Amino acid sequence: MRKLxxxxxxxxxxxxxxxxSAQDQxxxxxxxxxxxxxxxxxxxxxxxxxxxxxxxxxxxxxxxGGSVLGQPIRVISADHQNKPDVASATxxxxxxxxxxxxxxDLTNSAVGLAVQSLASDKxxxxxxxxxxxxxxxxxxxxxxxxxxxxxxxxxxxxxxxAIVKNGGKKWFFITADYxxxxxxxxxxxxxxxSLGGEVVGSVAAPxxxxxxxxxxxxxxxxxxxxxxxxxxxxxxxxxxxQADSFGIVQGGQQLAGMLVLISDVKSLGQEVAKGLQFTSxxxxxxxxxxxxxxxxxMERTGAxxxxxxxxxxxxxxxYLNAVKAAGTDDADAxxxxxxxxxxxxxxxxxxxxxxxxxxxxxxxxLKVKEASASKGEWDxxxxxxxxxxxxxxxxxxxxxxxxxxx
Amino acid sequence: MNVSLDLxxxxxxxxxxxxxxxxxxxxxxxxxxxxxxxxxxAHGALYMLGAFxxxxxxxxxxxxxxxxxxxxxxxxxxxVAPLLVGCFGMLLERTMLRRLxxxxxxxxxxxxxxxxxxxxxxxxxxxxxxxxxxxxxxxxLNGIVNLGFMYFPKFRLFAIVMSIVVCFLTxxxxxxxxxxAVLRAGVENPKLVQAFGINVPLMVTLTFGFGVALAxxxxxxxxxxxxxxxxxxxxxxxxxFAVVVIGGMGSIMGAIVTGLTLGLIQGLTKAIYPPAANTVxxxxxxxxxxxxxxxxxxKE
Numbered sequence: 001m002r003k004l005x006x007x008x009x010x011x012x013x014x015x016x017x018x019x020x021s022a023q024d025q026x027x028x029x030x031x032x033x034x035x036x037x038x039x040x041x042x043x044x045x046x047x048x049x050x051x052x053x054x055x056x057x058x059x060x061x062x063x064x065g066g067s068v069l070g071q072p073i074r075v076i077s078a079d080h081q082n083k084p085d086v087a088s089a090t091x092x093x094x095x096x097x098x099x100x101x102x103x104x105d106l107t108n109s110a111v112g113l114a115v116q117s118l119a120s121d122k123x124x125x126x127x128x129x130x131x132x133x134x135x136x137x138x139x140x141x142x143x144x145x146x147x148x149x150x151x152x153x154x155x156x157x158x159x160x161x162a163i164v165k166n167g168g169k170k171w172f173f174i175t176a177d178y179x180x181x182x183x184x185x186x187x188x189x190x191x192x193x194s195l196g197g198e199v200v201g202s203v204a205a206p207x208x209x210x211x212x213x214x215x216x217x218x219x220x221x222x223x224x225x226x227x228x229x230x231x232x233x234x235x236x237x238x239x240x241x242q243a244d245s246f247g248i249v250q251g252g253q254q255l256a257g258m259l260v261l262i263s264d265v266k267s268l269g270q271e272v273a274k275g276l277q278f279t280s281x282x283x284x285x286x287x288x289x290x291x292x293x294x295x296x297x298m299e300r301t302g303a304x305x306x307x308x309x310x311x312x313x314x315x316x317x318x319y320l321n322a323v324k325a326a327g328t329d330d331a332d333a334x335x336x337x338x339x340x341x342x343x344x345x346x347x348x349x350x351x352x353x354x355x356x357x358x359x360x361x362x363x364x365x366l367k368v369k370e371a372s373a374s375k376g377e378w379d380x381x382x383x384x385x386x387x388x389x390x391x392x393x394x395x396x397x398x399x400x401x402x403x404x405x406x
Numbered sequence: 407m408n409v410s411l412d413l414x415x416x417x418x419x420x421x422x423x424x425x426x427x428x429x430x431x432x433x434x435x436x437x438x439x440x441x442x443x444x445x446x447x448a449h450g451a452l453y454m455l456g457a458f459x460x461x462x463x464x465x466x467x468x469x470x471x472x473x474x475x476x477x478x479x480x481x482x483x484x485x486v487a488p489l490l491v492g493c494f495g496m497l498l499e500r501t502m503l504r505r506l507x508x509x510x511x512x513x514x515x516x517x518x519x520x521x522x523x524x525x526x527x528x529x530x531x532x533x534x535x536x537x538x539x540x541x542x543x544x545x546x547l548n549g550i551v552n553l554g555f556m557y558f559p560k561f562r563l564f565a566i567v568m569s570i571v572v573c574f575l576t577x578x579x580x581x582x583x584x585x586x587a588v589l590r591a592g593v594e595n596p597k598l599v600q601a602f603g604i605n606v607p608l609m610v611t612l613t614f615g616f617g618v619a620l621a622x623x624x625x626x627x628x629x630x631x632x633x634x635x636x637x638x639x640x641x642x643x644x645x646x647f648a649v650v651v652i653g654g655m656g657s658i659m660g661a662i663v664t665g666l667t668l669g670l671i672q673g674l675t676k677a678i679y680p681p682a683a684n685t686v687x688x689x690x691x692x693x694x695x696x697x698x699x700x701x702x703x704x705k706e
Contacts, residue, residue: 041534042534045534203680208537210537210632210633210635210638211631211632213420214417214420214673214676214680214683217413217416217417217420217556218413218676218680221409221410221412221413221416234537234633238633245550245559246550246556246557246558246559247550247552247557250557251557
């Protein structure tokens with residue numbers, strides 16, 4: 001009897017140990033950790049990253065129940081200051097010491113490219129919701145890098161097409177002088193020229209320029225009908241405001257913001273931004289599902305969600321669903337799962353993550369409303385056109401990504 | 407791109423609006439170097455401090471003190487910021503800089519450079535690196551003026567006029583009044599001036615305070631034009647030192663004229679060949695150093 005008891009105890013202990021080791025195999029450690037690496041204090045802190053981004057990820061984790069596969073989900077965040085070296089150092093520390101399983105946000109294309117390559121070398125998934133360059137899923141694509149939300153190919157499809165068709169044929173670019181701006185200028189030029197327009201000149205301004213006056217004067221002197229702002233965040237806000245103070249629009253030229261968020265419209269004021277058309281990956285007031293989510297987000301953070309913030313929520317949820325479905329946080333298994341999943345939530349309608357890492361989904365052409373037509377503080381724009389995913393993004397066959405067959 | 411006369415004039419106007427800041431800052435540097443023999447590397451940080459006094463006074467001080475409605479407007483800030491920052495400068499001079507006069511220039515340079523880094527670090531901790539917009543621009547200076555060849559914001563025009571007036575008043579006081587004569591004598595022979603019953607150490611402290619106050623005044627004028635950022639001084643100070651080197655260390659009129667001229671040249675370059683605009687000043691500096699090592703207005 002004693003022997004039997006001993007054997008039973010031994011057996012039970014072994015079963016327990018077995019269960020524990022099975023658990024160890026399911027997750028690399030006893031938690032799933034998500035790192036939000038964004039611009040927390042600079043030009044992109046308001047609409048792309050900042051507290052609103054961390055809030056969106058935490059909200060997704062809470063809505064998910066706070067745990068996956070029986071283990072807690074943790075969120076950490078840091079400021080990359082728009083410096084690729086700072087971002088790489090942080091990502092390396094997160095992966096090696098903090099055991100982070102997925103890094104998201106990664107606003108700023110230079111940062112996005114650096115961290116995506118570093119994380120993939122170390123076998124960690126990145127879900128980039130903030131950067132725009134198409135390089136992330138083309139020549140610089142990686143095995144574990146996902147570009148979730150929008151890119152510089154999708155942005156001009158709506159905006160530039162609408163403007164050229166309205167008669168704005170001669171374009172001049174004021175371009176943010178790094179990967180993002182040049183990528184956006186290239187993609188926009190392609191759209192403009194394919195519709196019979198021409199580009200008469202361009203000037204590159206450093207990221208975080210405070211005084212756009214001399215660039216604007218060059219644009220004015222160029223004789224262009226359209227001055228395209230291939231920049232984003234505070235840079236866009238500054239250039240639109242200063243164009244106003246140097247009488248550019250009174251002079252008969254039209255401004256085209258190639259990447260505008262509703263937070264930018266809010267800080268410009270509808271009076272200045274009136275009539276501005278811009279392409280967005282999502283708009284909070286588009287349908288009931290979006291409004292319901294936006295309402296909960298606003299109660300949490302105090303501001304209306306921009307599309308990168310909505311993308312962060314959606315990306316985090318998609319990642320956690322993939323971990324759950326795969327039964328592990330192993331990067332290969334989760335990446336394969338993300339490939340198979342269809343993402344159809346309030347953010348990504350008919351969304352699909354392709355082998356090159358690009359999320360293809362519908363985009364929206366928005367137009368800023370007259371202040372008198374707004375029904376609330378954040379009701380700043382209306383949807384002029386829905387751009388189906390297959391029009392907004394190029395087909396997979398055109399992707400130059402080398403990892404497609406893997 | 408064809409360059410029209412209008413574009414050249416417009417860019418030169420913008421150049422002038424940058425040039426007045428070069429002039430005000432290099433003027434302060436020249437006064438401090440002339441009387442104290444100190445190369446004040448903290449000058450850019452003190453300019454930044456002036457802008458922050460304006461920003462904090464306008465947007466933060468009320469809530470901090472518990473009076474939500476209290477705001478320090480732009481006009482009072484033009485007085486308050488130079489006073490506060492000037493006092494801070496005098497404190498630095500009394501407690502630290504004073505101990506270094508007997509040593510080589512390099513010690514003063516190192517000390518002020520360290521102070522600049524500390525001030526920048528402190529503000530970087532609490533404020534946006536890329537700048538916080540200053541909302542206190544007075545109503546009366548909003549809007550634009552049609553200059554014929556361009557539309558120009560009223561506020562920038564005000565900043566240009568005000569800076570030029572301040573620069574020439576300073577020059578007048580130092581070069582044409584009895585007070586200025588005493589100051590200059592104090593530089594030449596402090597012991598003799600002291601023998602006449604003048605408190606030279608106090609005079610030196612006040613002079614340092616005045617030079618610093620000029621930087622703070624420039625900071626307040628810059629706040630509505632550029633956003634207020636912890637690094638705004640660091641970005642500007644390199645150009646300003648080039649201006650001082652070109653003009654000649656310690657020359658009051660040299661600093662003013664060189665500052666304005668280099669602003670105009672920079673504007674002209676922006677119209678003719680924009681990529682060279684940021685390097686043209688340093689190019690001129692190299693030529694001046696080769697041909698006239700003491701600077702255009704230097705004495706040696």
